[in-house]
Amino acid sequence: xxxxxxxxxxxxxxxxxxxxxxxxxxxxxxxxxxxxxxxxxxxxxxxxxxxxxxxxxxxxxxxxxxxxxxxxxxxxxxxxxxxxxxxxxxxxxxxxxxxxxxxxxxxxxxxxxxxxxxxxxxxxxxxxxxxxxxxxxxxxxxxxxxxxxxxxxxxxxxxxxxxxxxxxxxxxxxxxxxxxxxxxxxxxxxxxxxxxxxxxxxxxxxxxxxxxxxxxxxxxxxxxxxxxxxxxxxxxxxxxxxxxxxxxxxxxxxxxxxxxxxxxxxxxxxxxxxxxxxxxxxxxxxxxxxxxxxxxxxxxxxxxxxxxxxxxxxxxxxxxxxxxxxxxxxxx
Numbered sequence: 281x282x283x284x285x286x287x288x289x290x291x292x293x294x295x296x297x298x299x300x301x302x303x304x305x306x307x308x309x310x311x312x313x314x315x316x317x318x319x320x321x322x323x324x325x326x327x328x329x330x331x332x333x334x335x336x337x338x339x340x341x342x343x344x345x346x347x348x349x350x351x352x353x354x355x356x357x358x359x360x361x362x363x364x365x366x367x368x369x370x371x372x373x374x375x376x377x378x379x380x381x382x383x384x385x386x387x388x389x390x391x392x393x394x395x396x397x398x399x400x401x402x403x404x405x406x407x408x409x410x411x412x413x414x415x416x417x418x419x420x421x422x423x424x425x426x427x428x429x430x431x432x433x434x435x436x437x438x439x440x441x442x443x444x445x446x447x448x449x450x451x452x453x454x455x456x457x458x459x460x461x462x463x464x465x466x467x468x469x470x471x472x473x474x475x476x477x478x479x480x481x482x483x484x485x486x487x488x489x490x491x492x493x494x495x496x497x498x499x500x501x502x503x504x505x506x507x508x509x510x511x512x513x514x515x516x517x518x519x520x521x522x523x524x525x526x527x528x529x530x531x532x533x534x535x536x537x538x539x540x541x542x543x544x545x546x547x548x549x550x551x552x553x554x555x556x557x558x559x560x561x562x563x564x565x566x567x568x569x570x571x572x573x574x575x576x577x578x579x580x581x582x583x584x585x586x587x588x589x590x591x592x593x594x595x596x597x598x599x600x601x602x603x604x605x606x607x608x609x610x611x612x
Contacts, residue, residue, distance in 0.1 A: 404467025
């Protein structure tokens with residue numbers, strides 16, 4: 281069986297979050313080779329005619345889709361799977377539609393809200409040219425966090441992203457000012473103080489399996505340090521946050537009910553967005569032990585040092601076994 285690993289093209293001098301896809305491609309290619317697959321590797325940019333020709337010429341049985349953005353824009357993440365659908369070419373992971381819906385955080389939150397899945401209230405999206413509106417019947421939060429609608433990897437998330445309970449005109453102005461630096465569109469989400477969790481889900485022979493839950497621990501954070509997993513915590517190895525936000529898989533019995541809730545909600549998200557292969561769901565848990573879904577990552581990072589790989593290891597699996605399951609989920 282021939283598998284083509286396709287990732288987004290990365291420019292020299294790219295940011296750490298952009299370069300990480302090259303680590304993923306190397307890992308996945310090596311795992312596929314050890315599993316006995318013939319592998320090829322292609323970088324994809326906005327020249328979709330070019331990548332279409334390369335894939336057609338190679339004739340793979342399956343494309344392992346690692347594209348996270350095109351031309352540096354997360355809002356274009358769905359273009360490669362859409363092209364593959366048009367070609368009739370099988371590929372790993374979630375469908376183009378699921379990737380589009382989950383990558384647009386507002387569309388994802390709107391679907392979650394309509395389905396009764398708790399997600400923090402929001403204002404937006406706002407790109408400076410259209411108004412930002414709080415969903416009906418929602419209480420005005422005391423604190424907001426400003427996020428990009430499309431970009432992931434905690435881009436734009438730092439202490440300055442937290443805004444105290446601003447009135448509508450001021451909040452609109454803040455969002456309009458920040459939108460150009462956050463992929464052109466941003467929104468404000470009610471900030472949920474409390475604990476942060478992420479749960480990874482992996483397809484299996486009998487359907488999706490929730491891997492062991494992970495909590496991000498904010499070690500030594502003072503009152504002046506917001507407990508958020510910002511860009512520095514993920515990508516700046518010289519920062520305090522990078523070294524003091526470890527993930528923990530160890531919980532006491534008092535967390536049993538909460539962990540059951542998180543697992544059920546992760547599976548609900550999988551079903552609601554018709555996900556496939558693998559995924560990760562990010563949560564905040566408030567002081568009343570109520571979990572809130574922040575984001576759904578349809579094709580999360582597969583780097584060996586990332587959260588998904590850590591959950592795989594905690595489950596007693598190897599990354600090779602996880603890659604095999606992701607491939608086998610396509611049934612080719």
